[in-house]
Amino acid sequence: MLCEIRSFIGTRTYQEDAAEFCETEQGLFAAVCDGVGSRADGGASSRLCVSRFIEAFKEGFTGSYPAFIVDAAERIDREIYEEFGERCGTTAVTVYISGHSLYWLSVGDSRLYIYRNGRLKQITTDHDYAYVIGLRLKKNLIDAATYQAEQRKGSRLASYFGMNGIDIVDVSMQPLLLEQNDVLLLTTDGLYKKIGDEQIADILRTHTRADVAADCLIHAVRQSEGAADNTTVAVIRYDTEEQK
Amino acid sequence: MKLKRCPNMHYYDADKYPQCPHCAALAEQQAPQPVTIAAPQPEPVAAPQPEPVAAPQPEPVAAPQPEPVAAPQPEPAAAPLPEPAAAPQAESEPVSDGAWRCVCGTVVVGNFCMRCGHPRITADAVQAEQPAPEPVPVQPVQPAQEPSLTSYISEVNFTGNLEDAKEKAASQRDDEGATQIIFDELADDLILGWLVAVSANIKGKVFAVTDTKSTIGRSDAEHPVTIDLHGDKTVSRGAQAVLLYDPLNKKFFLQSTDSKTFIYVNRQMLLMPAELKIYDRIMLGETELLFIPLCSEQFSW
Numbered sequence: 001m002l003c004e005i006r007s008f009i010g011t012r013t014y015q016e017d018a019a020e021f022c023e024t025e026q027g028l029f030a031a032v033c034d035g036v037g038s039r040a041d042g043g044a045s046s047r048l049c050v051s052r053f054i055e056a057f058k059e060g061f062t063g064s065y066p067a068f069i070v071d072a073a074e075r076i077d078r079e080i081y082e083e084f085g086e087r088c089g090t091t092a093v094t095v096y097i098s099g100h101s102l103y104w105l106s107v108g109d110s111r112l113y114i115y116r117n118g119r120l121k122q123i124t125t126d127h128d129y130a131y132v133i134g135l136r137l138k139k140n141l142i143d144a145a146t147y148q149a150e151q152r153k154g155s156r157l158a159s160y161f162g163m164n165g166i167d168i169v170d171v172s173m174q175p176l177l178l179e180q181n182d183v184l185l186l187t188t189d190g191l192y193k194k195i196g197d198e199q200i201a202d203i204l205r206t207h208t209r210a211d212v213a214a215d216c217l218i219h220a221v222r223q224s225e226g227a228a229d230n231t232t233v234a235v236i237r238y239d240t241e242e243q244k
Numbered sequence: 245m246k247l248k249r250c251p252n253m254h255y256y257d258a259d260k261y262p263q264c265p266h267c268a269a270l271a272e273q274q275a276p277q278p279v280t281i282a283a284p285q286p287e288p289v290a291a292p293q294p295e296p297v298a299a300p301q302p303e304p305v306a307a308p309q310p311e312p313v314a315a316p317q318p319e320p321a322a323a324p325l326p327e328p329a330a331a332p333q334a335e336s337e338p339v340s341d342g343a344w345r346c347v348c349g350t351v352v353v354g355n356f357c358m359r360c361g362h363p364r365i366t367a368d369a370v371q372a373e374q375p376a377p378e379p380v381p382v383q384p385v386q387p388a389q390e391p392s393l394t395s396y397i398s399e400v401n402f403t404g405n406l407e408d409a410k411e412k413a414a415s416q417r418d419d420e421g422a423t424q425i426i427f428d429e430l431a432d433d434l435i436l437g438w439l440v441a442v443s444a445n446i447k448g449k450v451f452a453v454t455d456t457k458s459t460i461g462r463s464d465a466e467h468p469v470t471i472d473l474h475g476d477k478t479v480s481r482g483a484q485a486v487l488l489y490d491p492l493n494k495k496f497f498l499q500s501t502d503s504k505t506f507i508y509v510n511r512q513m514l515l516m517p518a519e520l521k522i523y524d525r526i527m528l529g530e531t532e533l534l535f536i537p538l539c540s541e542q543f544s545w
Contacts, residue, residue: 066413075405102402114393121393125403166406173412174400 001097003030004214004235008221010190010228017188017232018046018090022054027098029057030234034110034188036157037088045080046090049161052076053094065096066173069105073166077107079160088163093124093186097236101175102184107168108160111192113200114176115183120201126168130154131168182238183213190231194221210237252426267288298332418432434545435538437496441533442525446475451533456491459483460528461503480504485514485528494544496537505529 003021016035021028024181031053035042053072055241073092080089091108106124114121126130130151137147159168183204190198199220207213214235221231249255250264327506402409433454441449451471456469467482484505488497499517500507508512508527520526522540526533539545 064413067389067410070410070413074410107406114397116393119393123398123401161409167406169402169409170402171402171409171413173402176397176400233455 001028001236001239002210003028004210005032005232006214006218007232008190008218008228008230010221010230012228012230014043014044015230016043016090017190017230018043019186019232019234020050020054021186021234022058023122024058024060024097026057026060028098028236029054029094029096030186030236031092031094032071032110032186032188032234033093033161034091034108034190034230034231034232035088036090036160037084041084041088042090043139045084045088046092048080048083048090049076052079053092057096058126065098065103066145069096069103070169070171071241073105073107073161073169077166077195078164079159080104080166081164084162089157089160091157091160091188095186095236097178097184097238098175100178100238100240101230102178103172104170105172107166107169108157109155110186113185113187113197115185115201115204116179117180118205120197120204122197123169123176127157127168127170128154129156129158132158178238180205180238181208181238183210184236184238185217186234186236187217188230188232190229191217191221191233194224194228194231213237282545437528437537437539439487439533439535441531442534443527443530446473447531453487453489456489458487459501460485460487460526460533461501461505473529473531476506476529476531479531485526487520487541488517493540493545494539494541496535498526 001023005019005021007015007017007019009015016037017033018035019030019032021030022101023029031050033046033049035044035046053076055067056072056076057133091106091109091110093106093108094104095112096103102114104123106112107127109126109128110124111126114123114124132149133147133154134143137144142150159166171223185200185204195217203216204213204218207216213241214233217233217235218231221228248264250267252264252267254264254266256264256266259369270485275343402412404455435452435454437544438452439451439453439460441447441451453471460471460473461467461469462474462476462479462481462484463469463472464481469483471487473479480503482503483505485501485507486499488499489495490497495521497517498507498509498514498520501512505528508525509518509520510525520535521535522535522537524535525536
């Protein structure tokens with residue numbers, strides 16, 4: 001099984017996305033991060049985050065994966081904060097595939113999608129301010145007027161690595177069992193803010209090979225008009241026959 | 245012995261049962277079936293049986309048995325004839341916001357009642373049940389259809405605070421369904437000491453103290469206590485006292501909970517938290533308990 005990673009700097013000066021994957025006896029692990037911050041430290045944060053995750057995974061783990069990955073996330077968050085201080089950090093979406101079990105962890109607004117039987121489904125939640133105020137509205141902590149007024153700040157990140165105490169995470173507490181030909185897509189917001197879910201689904205439908213699909217996703221962002229953000233995708237096609 | 249946990253959080257021995265027997269028992273309880281099928285009963289040892297009766301009858305009630313040996317039977321007088329139609333189940337009464345009211349009265353959010361384990365009955369399930377007049381020997385109810393990908397994801401995913409995620413991940417270090425060894429469960433159950441009943445009502449009964457905070461009193465559904473003097477009606481319901489073990493100094497303390505029942509230690513009323521020593525006598529209601537510590541200066545875990 002291969003993980004095809006592609007990055008595109010967009011119209012920005014810095015590439016602040018980072019991504020990597022590795023395979024050990026325990027399975028395949030991949031991480032995609034999107035650095036944030038006013039200085040170049042955004043990119044350094046995301047690269048540090050990716051490499052720490054990869055190191056932790058290569059060291060191996062015993063016992064439950066969710067416990068392992070949550071511990072690792074907590075540790076990496078603290079390190080990024082100590083290294084780069086306030087006002088910068090990174091999102092991270094990670095997957096781990098062992099046999100046909102899929103696990104994930106996500107912090108921030110990068111996404112994990114699963115494409116199965118012609119349908120694209122977003123697995124992770126975007127941890128942006130819009131999510132937070134939605135939650136507060138639902139719990140009656142704020143009124144509808146406040147909710148509306150706060151919407152303009154909706155796209156700001158509400159949870160990220162480097163905040164010294166991650167607030168919101170998405171973690172799989174139990175594995176999701178993969179089916180033959182499932183496609184997993186890890187992506188930073190550069191992709192989905194530029195091309196919608198429908199176009200992503202179309203590309204994955206047309207191109208069953210992971211490498212071609214990854215190229216086409218980046219190509220679609222390049223082709224679209226206007227300014228483009230850093231964009232990184234990792235595409236994994238779950239094929240049991242290929243494994244043996 | 246292979247300890248497993250079923251989706252409804254019951255523990256059972258996977259070597260003995262292919263499926264969770266607690267769930268099966270619950271399913272049976274809530275839909276009283278005329279025929280008890282899979283009750284694991286020890287077969288009455290083969291008394292020379294006359295002849296296999298033609299129709300396979302659920303219970304050979306009138307078989308010429310010498311003595312009705314008291315095998316623990318769930319229903320001694322099972323109705324011989326299957327009823328034509330099981331009473332159709334009513335849809336669970338929905339309360340606000342996706343919650344529903346269980347038959348036992350509890351308001352529940354998930355698909356199973358936390359209190360009695362009763363599953364939620366949806367409108368679909370009621371409809372599906374209506375046109376089924378045949379009394380089929382019902383298997384324990386299976387979830388009707390395969391969950392959609394969306395509900396599957398929301399079932400396995402957790403979105404929320406990292407601290408909570410950590411706690412949740414730690415609480416299930418061995419995943420659902422994974423085989424656990426029974427000793428995994430016993431790690432926290434190390435004996436700290438004992439309370440031995442010396443009063444007439446339950447003379448000789450031993451209560452093991454395994455928690456650093458054990459409540460003493462009388463349990464009911466809403467007020468579970470650790471050391472349950474459930475036979476002693478002169479003890480008020482709920483926790484009446486707390487037995488504390490201080491692992492740092494290896495000492496035990498007893499504290500009253502401001503509840504109704506008076507607590508006496510060596511015939512002195514307990515007003516302030518008091519340290520307990522070996523052979524101290526704790527009295528509440530009609531019950532008197534002798535305190536025997538295991539952990540002390542000489543020994544601790």
